[in-house]
Amino acid sequence: MIRTTLLATAAIAATPALAEVNVYTTRQPELIEPVMDAFTEETGIEVNLAYIDSGIVERLRAEGDRSPADLVMTVDIANLKQIVDAGVVQPVDSEVLQENIPAELRDTENRWFGLTTRARIVYASKERVADGEVTTYEDLASDTWEGRICTRSGTHNYNLALMSAMIAHHGEEYAKEWAADVKDNLARKPQGNDRAQVKAIWAGECDISLGNTYYMGLMVNNPDQQAWADAVRIVFPEFEDGGTHVNVSGVALTQAAPNEDEAIRLMEYLSSPEAQSIYAEINNEYPVLPSAEISDLVASWGEFTPDDIDLTTVAGHRADALRIMEEVNFDG
Structure with a gap:
């Protein structure tokens, strides 16, 4: 019996863990699922979305180091500042993010990054x-x-x-x-x-x-x-x-982040031309990547x-x- 258990344990250990990213978001899942599906298709990394209407900060504090969340995605600069002030996210040193996202649309200490405006x-x-x-x-x-x-x-x-x-x-x-x-x-x-x-x-x-x-x-x-x-x-x-006056939707890496490498890879993907165009088309928002195209409908509203x-x-x-x-x- 002990031998069987050891063999079973060894087999489990030898099986590659499913690459995934867990996201807490205040955005309706249907608004971001298409871009997450595109990321999974390109990378093979699954994205698990947990829609949380309110209380994300309180939840992350309660979960502490045990939190399964890798990323927080939310709207409004006040919400992004709140999660930073609460100490539940960490900075990300990424040349890709710094190159794709203008400085005025990301935290000066790289703790949050704008995705759309x-x-x-x-x-x-x-x-x-x-x-x-x-x-x-x-x-x-x-x-x-x-x-x-x-x-x-x-x-x-x-x-x-x-x-x-x-x-x-x-x-x-x-x-x-x-x-x-x-x-x-x-x-x-x-x-x-x-x-x-x-x-x-x-x-x-x-x-x-x-x-x-x-x-x-x-x-x-x-x-x-x-x-x-x-x-x-x-x-x-x-x-x-x-x-x-403009406001942003944005993303931040949590302190716990059990899948940190995959999470940063998703953050970088979300700033890419492909993801920015998908985001803009589906949500009728403005991409933060200067070279990304806005949708025809959004363009019809005029420039500002x-x-x-x-x-x-x-x-x-x-x-x-x-x-x-x-x-x-x-x-x-």
Whole structure:
């Protein structure tokens, strides 16, 4: 009996372990499965996705060195900064990543790397908003827009990131006044998601709304929402002393990373021209690799100049942005 067990153990040890990478992600699996499938087809390395809507940091802390997670993939610079500040990820020294991803879209100490970007733009009614009527984020506080703006909650990550950028550009006092004025211009209490605001424009409840660019792609490709998309055009506002606000989706290597070599190989693949093009086509986002092509649909929205303020600096103002939104009772 002992001999059989030893033989069985030896056989198991002689069998090559399945090469794999385990990913914790806040992104819906269907959005990233195609690029992961392409990676597996090219390398033979399996990718296991665990969708975690919230609490990734808490989970990684609880698991500690026993965590099966190799990578964390999430959206929003504030989330990326949170996982770095929590000490649950480690830096990656990769010439491939440093060459493919612009410096402003990765951590200065190589603890997170951007994979795609999206712009926080204005959806404007084709019927009721003239070309050039809104050009800056600061414009949204003007009396011109009284009773004409729709938006989701002011405390949602996407709006907090925009508010954080406003603080970075103009300081807290200005940003608080701006938030209060935008609130006064709302056509209704903040509610729903970004697509719900475009639906409200289509229904005549408001004339402009804040939203991320990729939602246009989601609406265009949904027969039930195409009419909403047809009712608006995308406007790329800029800060008066900057460009259009952008945010990122990104990836980081965990401290535990049981499959570190395979995980870094996946990170490098995700920055490659092939993966960047797949990502951009499926998610209607902008690739971080400068040479990668954007989809025809995304290209049809027009060009813009991304804001050049460092994203980590923007994320550093998130707590102040949340406090200001609560002080002005933006959602009240």
